[in-house]
Amino acid sequence: MSLLEAGNLTVRTADGRELLRDLSFRLARGDRLGLIGESGAGKSLTVLAIVGLLPAGMTASGRVLLDGEPILGAPEWVLNTVRGRRVAVVFQDPLAALDPLMRVGAQVAEPLRRHRGLRGAAARRAALEALTEVRLGDPERIARSYPHEISGGQRQRVAMAMALACEPSFLIADEPTAALDGTVQAEMLALLERLVAARGMGLLFVGHDLAVVARVSRRILVLERGRAVEEGEVGDVLRAPSHPHTRDLVSAARRLHGALERMLP
Numbered sequence: 001m002s003l004l005e006a007g008n009l010t011v012r013t014a015d016g017r018e019l020l021r022d023l024s025f026r027l028a029r030g031d032r033l034g035l036i037g038e039s040g041a042g043k044s045l046t047v048l049a050i051v052g053l054l055p056a057g058m059t060a061s062g063r064v065l066l067d068g069e070p071i072l073g074a075p076e077w078v079l080n081t082v083r084g085r086r087v088a089v090v091f092q093d094p095l096a097a098l099d100p101l102m103r104v105g106a107q108v109a110e111p112l113r114r115h116r117g118l119r120g121a122a123a124r125r126a127a128l129e130a131l132t133e134v135r136l137g138d139p140e141r142i143a144r145s146y147p148h149e150i151s152g153g154q155r156q157r158v159a160m161a162m163a164l165a166c167e168p169s170f171l172i173a174d175e176p177t178a179a180l181d182g183t184v185q186a187e188m189l190a191l192l193e194r195l196v197a198a199r200g201m202g203l204l205f206v207g208h209d210l211a212v213v214a215r216v217s218r219r220i221l222v223l224e225r226g227r228a229v230e231e232g233e234v235g236d237v238l239r240a241p242s243h244p245h246t247r248d249l250v251s252a253a254r255r256l257h258g259a260l261e262r263m264l265p
């Protein structure tokens, strides 16, 4: 059985416009699928539809199964037990996931309280462990800080610690490194790869940068204007892209890479 299965997933606006059309894919436990496409292709709506967080007025149809259990259209109380415990999402902007008025440690402890019933010292200890696992130096200090007192890279690690605290089997990372600069981005990707491998989680990695998506994914699904246009193993897609849109993405990435190579001594 797949960890996640999306079948004919379609998202419509209130006035009936289809923003995502007939998207179908499967993800096995421990597998890594990259979802790539230009701005506006429908990547974020795919993520929001899976976790039942579409903007007001939009509706999703089709199937989304998690471990064989339908979650699309499931009542809110069911989704509340799924989100954060079985499926976790890390978004591009960690500030959006963090409460500016709450210390980091208390925020990381929150999902542990809600889903695992941890309280007091046990919750604090588990939160510190979660912060240590994402390789944050001096986790005690970080736990005492407010979000604005730590760097952007540290905030994204905190968001990752929150996402992973309850040991979900499925992680969705929606452009998690897009707001970070080069070195911090590379460190974050290495951390993500290590944690996904160590825990055997399924990963849906969303991005617009082919080099980044190809690095962390085993398979890749290309979206164009709300439709899947190509799917395959990363190596195959990079070597022999079959759809014109994929060919454009690959040649753009090659040009960028080639330009860098030429600038190097």
Ligand SMILES: Nc1ncnc2c1ncn2[C@@H]1O[C@H](COP(=O)(O)OP(=O)(O)OP(=O)(O)O)[C@@H](O)[C@H]1O
Pocket (backbone or CB within 6 Å): 013, 019, 037, 038, 039, 040, 041, 042, 043, 044, 045, 046, 055, 208
């Ligand atoms: N709240 C909304 N109301 C109306 N249309 C929306 C809304 N959110 C997104 N859309 C439209 O849906 C389409 C897909 O948007 P989506 O955010 O999923 O794209 P994306 O691939 O994630 O792009 P980006 O890389 O820029 O985040 C776009 O045409 C966008 O304009």
